[in-house]
Amino acid sequence: MNSSKLNAKSSPNNLGILLRRWRDVRGRSQLDLSLETGVSQRHISFIESGRSAPSRETLSKLSQALDVPFRERNILLHEAGYAPIYAAGAWDAADMQSVTSAMERMMRQHDPFPAMLMDRYWNVLMTNESAPRFFNCFVDMSKRPSPRNMLHLIFDPDGMRPFIADWDNVATSLIQRLHRESIGRVVDDRTAELLAALLAYPEVETKWQRPDDLNTLPVIPINFVMDGRVLRYFSMITTVGAPQTIAAQELRLESMFPADDATESYHLEMMANLKNTARPTKK
Helix, strand or coil: CCCCECCCCCCCCHHHHHHHHHHHHCCCCHHHHHHHHCCCHHHHHHHHHCCCCCCHHHHHHHHHHCCCCHHHHHHHHHHHCECCCCCCCCCCCHHHHHHHHHHHHHHHHHCCCCEEEECCCCEEEEECCHHHHHHHCCCCHHHCCCCCEHHHHHHCCCCCHHHEECHHHHHHHHHHHHHHHCHHHCCCHHHHHHHHHHHCCCCCCHHHHCHHHCCCCCCCCEEEEECCEEEEEEEEEECCCCCCCHHHHHCEEEEEEECCHHHHHHHHHHHHHHHHHHCCCCC
Protein backbone atom coordinates (compact mmCIF):
# COMPACT_ATOMS: atom_id res chain seq x y z
CA MET A 1 0.00 0.00 0.00
CA ASN A 2 1.24 3.50 -0.80
CA SER A 3 2.86 4.94 2.34
CA SER A 4 1.42 8.38 1.55
CA LYS A 5 -2.12 7.09 2.02
CA LEU A 6 -4.11 7.45 5.25
CA ASN A 7 -6.60 5.03 6.70
CA ALA A 8 -9.30 7.68 6.88
CA LYS A 9 -12.76 6.60 7.99
CA SER A 10 -14.60 9.29 6.08
CA SER A 11 -17.65 9.43 3.90
CA PRO A 12 -16.69 8.53 0.32
CA ASN A 13 -17.82 11.92 -0.94
CA ASN A 14 -16.57 14.20 1.84
CA LEU A 15 -13.85 15.41 -0.50
CA GLY A 16 -16.35 16.37 -3.19
CA ILE A 17 -18.55 18.20 -0.68
CA LEU A 18 -15.59 20.14 0.70
CA LEU A 19 -14.21 21.01 -2.73
CA ARG A 20 -17.60 22.27 -3.89
CA ARG A 21 -17.92 24.30 -0.69
CA TRP A 22 -14.58 26.02 -1.29
CA ARG A 23 -15.51 26.68 -4.89
CA ASP A 24 -18.80 28.24 -3.76
CA VAL A 25 -17.03 30.34 -1.11
CA ARG A 26 -14.68 31.73 -3.76
CA GLY A 27 -17.51 32.28 -6.23
CA ARG A 28 -15.88 30.12 -8.89
CA SER A 29 -17.63 27.89 -11.39
CA GLN A 30 -16.24 24.53 -12.43
CA LEU A 31 -15.34 26.12 -15.74
CA ASP A 32 -13.45 28.95 -14.03
CA LEU A 33 -11.47 26.44 -11.98
CA SER A 34 -10.79 24.32 -15.02
CA LEU A 35 -9.44 27.23 -17.06
CA GLU A 36 -7.11 28.32 -14.23
CA THR A 37 -5.73 24.90 -13.30
CA GLY A 38 -5.78 22.97 -16.57
CA VAL A 39 -7.86 20.26 -14.92
CA SER A 40 -10.81 19.35 -17.13
CA GLN A 41 -14.23 20.56 -16.06
CA ARG A 42 -15.46 16.97 -16.42
CA HIS A 43 -12.82 15.71 -13.99
CA ILE A 44 -13.69 18.45 -11.46
CA SER A 45 -17.36 17.51 -11.76
CA PHE A 46 -16.52 13.84 -11.21
CA ILE A 47 -14.42 14.66 -8.12
CA GLU A 48 -17.25 16.70 -6.62
CA SER A 49 -19.80 13.96 -7.30
CA GLY A 50 -17.53 11.26 -5.89
CA ARG A 51 -17.19 9.46 -9.21
CA SER A 52 -13.48 10.16 -9.54
CA ALA A 53 -10.52 10.41 -7.14
CA PRO A 54 -7.94 13.14 -7.82
CA SER A 55 -4.21 12.64 -7.72
CA ARG A 56 -2.25 14.51 -5.06
CA GLU A 57 -0.95 16.88 -7.78
CA THR A 58 -4.46 17.61 -9.08
CA LEU A 59 -5.80 18.27 -5.59
CA SER A 60 -2.89 20.60 -4.85
CA LYS A 61 -3.60 22.57 -8.04
CA LEU A 62 -7.26 22.95 -7.15
CA SER A 63 -6.47 23.95 -3.54
CA GLN A 64 -3.94 26.53 -4.69
CA ALA A 65 -6.34 28.05 -7.22
CA LEU A 66 -9.08 28.28 -4.57
CA ASP A 67 -6.68 29.83 -2.03
CA VAL A 68 -7.54 27.17 0.53
CA PRO A 69 -5.65 27.79 3.81
CA PHE A 70 -2.96 25.26 4.72
CA ARG A 71 -4.89 23.76 7.63
CA GLU A 72 -7.89 23.11 5.38
CA ARG A 73 -5.67 21.81 2.55
CA ASN A 74 -4.49 19.09 4.91
CA ILE A 75 -8.14 18.17 5.50
CA LEU A 76 -8.75 17.92 1.75
CA LEU A 77 -5.69 15.69 1.40
CA HIS A 78 -6.90 13.54 4.28
CA GLU A 79 -10.32 13.13 2.69
CA ALA A 80 -8.63 12.08 -0.56
CA GLY A 81 -6.59 9.48 1.33
CA TYR A 82 -3.24 11.29 1.27
CA ALA A 83 -0.92 12.29 4.07
CA PRO A 84 -0.92 15.98 4.99
CA ILE A 85 1.69 18.21 3.37
CA TYR A 86 1.73 21.19 5.72
CA ALA A 87 3.35 20.90 9.13
CA ALA A 88 0.96 21.60 11.99
CA GLY A 89 3.49 22.31 14.73
CA ALA A 90 3.15 24.94 17.43
CA TRP A 91 3.91 28.60 16.74
CA ASP A 92 6.94 28.41 19.07
CA ALA A 93 8.30 25.13 17.74
CA ALA A 94 12.01 24.87 16.87
CA ASP A 95 11.36 25.10 13.13
CA MET A 96 9.53 28.41 13.69
CA GLN A 97 12.46 30.08 15.45
CA SER A 98 13.53 32.19 12.49
CA VAL A 99 9.97 33.52 12.09
CA THR A 100 9.34 34.19 15.77
CA SER A 101 12.78 35.81 16.16
CA ALA A 102 11.98 38.15 13.28
CA MET A 103 8.64 39.00 14.90
CA GLU A 104 10.38 39.70 18.21
CA ARG A 105 12.83 42.07 16.50
CA MET A 106 9.99 43.89 14.79
CA MET A 107 8.13 44.31 18.06
CA ARG A 108 11.24 45.61 19.84
CA GLN A 109 11.77 48.13 17.06
CA HIS A 110 8.18 49.29 17.47
CA ASP A 111 8.70 50.36 21.11
CA PRO A 112 7.49 52.64 22.65
CA PHE A 113 4.26 51.87 20.79
CA PRO A 114 2.35 48.65 21.52
CA ALA A 115 2.84 45.59 19.32
CA MET A 116 1.36 42.11 19.80
CA LEU A 117 1.84 38.77 18.08
CA MET A 118 -1.47 36.89 17.85
CA ASP A 119 -2.81 33.63 16.49
CA ARG A 120 -5.77 33.37 14.12
CA TYR A 121 -8.20 33.70 17.04
CA TRP A 122 -6.69 36.93 18.44
CA ASN A 123 -4.99 35.17 21.35
CA VAL A 124 -1.86 37.09 22.32
CA LEU A 125 1.30 35.00 22.02
CA MET A 126 4.00 37.63 22.55
CA THR A 127 4.22 41.40 23.00
CA ASN A 128 6.86 44.09 23.13
CA GLU A 129 7.53 45.89 26.44
CA SER A 130 5.17 48.74 25.62
CA ALA A 131 1.98 46.72 25.10
CA PRO A 132 1.42 45.58 28.71
CA ARG A 133 2.61 48.94 30.05
CA PHE A 134 0.08 50.75 27.87
CA PHE A 135 -2.91 48.51 28.65
CA ASN A 136 -2.06 48.39 32.35
CA CYS A 137 -2.75 52.12 32.39
CA PHE A 138 -6.42 51.15 31.99
CA VAL A 139 -6.84 47.56 33.22
CA ASP A 140 -4.91 45.26 35.56
CA MET A 141 -3.75 42.84 32.89
CA SER A 142 -2.52 40.33 35.48
CA LYS A 143 -6.18 39.61 36.29
CA ARG A 144 -7.08 38.78 32.70
CA PRO A 145 -7.33 35.04 31.86
CA SER A 146 -4.55 33.46 29.82
CA PRO A 147 -4.15 33.29 26.91
CA ARG A 148 -5.25 36.91 26.74
CA ASN A 149 -7.57 37.58 23.85
CA MET A 150 -7.54 41.08 22.37
CA LEU A 151 -11.15 41.02 21.23
CA HIS A 152 -12.43 39.90 24.61
CA LEU A 153 -10.29 42.63 26.21
CA ILE A 154 -11.98 45.26 24.05
CA PHE A 155 -15.56 43.91 24.28
CA ASP A 156 -15.55 43.08 27.99
CA PRO A 157 -17.24 45.78 30.14
CA ASP A 158 -14.64 44.90 32.80
CA GLY A 159 -11.84 45.29 30.28
CA MET A 160 -10.96 48.12 27.88
CA ARG A 161 -14.50 48.84 26.76
CA PRO A 162 -15.19 51.71 29.25
CA PHE A 163 -12.03 53.47 28.06
CA ILE A 164 -12.78 53.32 24.32
CA ALA A 165 -14.32 56.42 22.78
CA ASP A 166 -17.15 55.78 20.31
CA TRP A 167 -17.16 52.13 21.35
CA ASP A 168 -20.16 51.18 19.19
CA ASN A 169 -18.35 52.09 15.98
CA VAL A 170 -15.12 50.42 17.12
CA ALA A 171 -16.93 47.20 18.03
CA THR A 172 -18.86 47.20 14.77
CA SER A 173 -15.64 47.59 12.79
CA LEU A 174 -13.90 44.85 14.76
CA ILE A 175 -16.72 42.37 14.12
CA GLN A 176 -16.40 43.14 10.43
CA ARG A 177 -12.64 42.83 10.62
CA LEU A 178 -12.91 39.43 12.33
CA HIS A 179 -14.94 38.16 9.38
CA ARG A 180 -12.64 39.76 6.81
CA GLU A 181 -9.39 38.58 8.39
CA SER A 182 -10.46 35.00 9.06
CA ILE A 183 -7.86 32.70 7.55
CA GLY A 184 -8.94 32.13 3.97
CA ARG A 185 -11.76 34.60 4.59
CA VAL A 186 -13.86 31.72 5.90
CA VAL A 187 -15.25 31.61 9.43
CA ASP A 188 -14.39 28.22 10.93
CA ASP A 189 -15.98 26.68 14.03
CA ARG A 190 -13.61 28.32 16.53
CA THR A 191 -14.02 31.72 14.87
CA ALA A 192 -17.79 31.24 15.02
CA GLU A 193 -17.48 30.46 18.74
CA LEU A 194 -15.41 33.61 19.25
CA LEU A 195 -18.00 35.68 17.38
CA ALA A 196 -20.81 34.19 19.46
CA ALA A 197 -18.95 34.99 22.69
CA LEU A 198 -18.36 38.60 21.61
CA LEU A 199 -21.96 39.08 20.55
CA ALA A 200 -23.10 37.71 23.93
CA TYR A 201 -21.60 40.65 25.81
CA PRO A 202 -24.11 43.22 27.16
CA GLU A 203 -25.34 45.93 24.80
CA VAL A 204 -23.92 44.32 21.68
CA GLU A 205 -26.22 45.07 18.77
CA THR A 206 -27.72 42.12 16.87
CA LYS A 207 -27.14 43.99 13.58
CA TRP A 208 -23.39 43.41 14.06
CA GLN A 209 -23.98 39.75 13.23
CA ARG A 210 -24.38 40.79 9.58
CA PRO A 211 -20.87 41.91 8.57
CA ASP A 212 -21.90 42.58 4.95
CA ASP A 213 -24.15 45.39 6.20
CA LEU A 214 -21.32 47.25 7.93
CA ASN A 215 -19.31 50.13 6.55
CA THR A 216 -15.71 49.59 5.49
CA LEU A 217 -13.24 52.31 6.47
CA PRO A 218 -9.75 52.85 4.99
CA VAL A 219 -8.37 52.32 8.50
CA ILE A 220 -10.12 51.26 11.69
CA PRO A 221 -9.45 53.95 14.31
CA ILE A 222 -9.51 53.10 17.99
CA ASN A 223 -9.52 55.98 20.44
CA PHE A 224 -8.76 55.58 24.15
CA VAL A 225 -9.90 58.01 26.85
CA MET A 226 -7.31 58.68 29.54
CA ASP A 227 -7.73 61.38 32.18
CA GLY A 228 -10.20 63.26 29.97
CA ARG A 229 -7.81 63.14 26.99
CA VAL A 230 -8.59 61.18 23.81
CA LEU A 231 -5.65 59.22 22.43
CA ARG A 232 -6.13 58.23 18.79
CA TYR A 233 -4.52 55.11 17.26
CA PHE A 234 -4.80 52.81 14.29
CA SER A 235 -3.30 49.39 13.63
CA MET A 236 -1.22 47.78 10.91
CA ILE A 237 -1.04 44.00 10.48
CA THR A 238 2.07 42.07 9.44
CA THR A 239 1.88 38.49 8.18
CA VAL A 240 4.49 36.09 6.85
CA GLY A 241 4.86 36.71 3.13
CA ALA A 242 5.54 33.16 1.96
CA PRO A 243 4.53 30.79 4.78
CA GLN A 244 5.37 27.11 4.50
CA THR A 245 3.70 25.85 7.69
CA ILE A 246 0.26 26.24 9.21
CA ALA A 247 1.64 28.13 12.20
CA ALA A 248 3.52 30.59 10.01
CA GLN A 249 0.43 31.25 7.89
CA GLU A 250 -1.76 31.91 10.93
CA LEU A 251 0.51 34.34 12.81
CA ARG A 252 -0.39 38.05 12.81
CA LEU A 253 1.66 40.88 14.22
CA GLU A 254 -0.48 43.88 15.14
CA SER A 255 1.31 47.20 15.62
CA MET A 256 -0.45 50.27 17.02
CA PHE A 257 0.43 53.72 15.65
CA PRO A 258 -0.62 57.18 16.82
CA ALA A 259 -3.14 58.73 14.44
CA ASP A 260 -2.13 62.33 15.10
CA ASP A 261 0.77 64.41 16.42
CA ALA A 262 -0.90 65.19 19.74
CA THR A 263 -1.37 61.48 20.49
CA GLU A 264 2.21 60.73 19.51
CA SER A 265 3.62 63.43 21.79
CA TYR A 266 1.48 62.43 24.75
CA HIS A 267 2.17 58.73 24.22
CA LEU A 268 5.94 59.22 24.10
CA GLU A 269 5.87 61.27 27.29
CA MET A 270 3.58 58.80 29.06
CA MET A 271 5.64 55.72 28.12
CA ALA A 272 8.90 57.42 29.10
CA ASN A 273 7.43 58.19 32.54
CA LEU A 274 6.18 54.63 32.95
CA LYS A 275 9.54 53.21 31.94
CA ASN A 276 11.39 55.42 34.41
CA THR A 277 8.95 54.47 37.17
CA ALA A 278 9.49 50.79 36.46
CA ARG A 279 13.29 51.03 36.76
CA PRO A 280 14.69 49.69 40.05
CA THR A 281 16.25 52.27 42.35
CA LYS A 282 20.03 52.00 42.62
CA LYS A 283 21.40 51.50 46.12
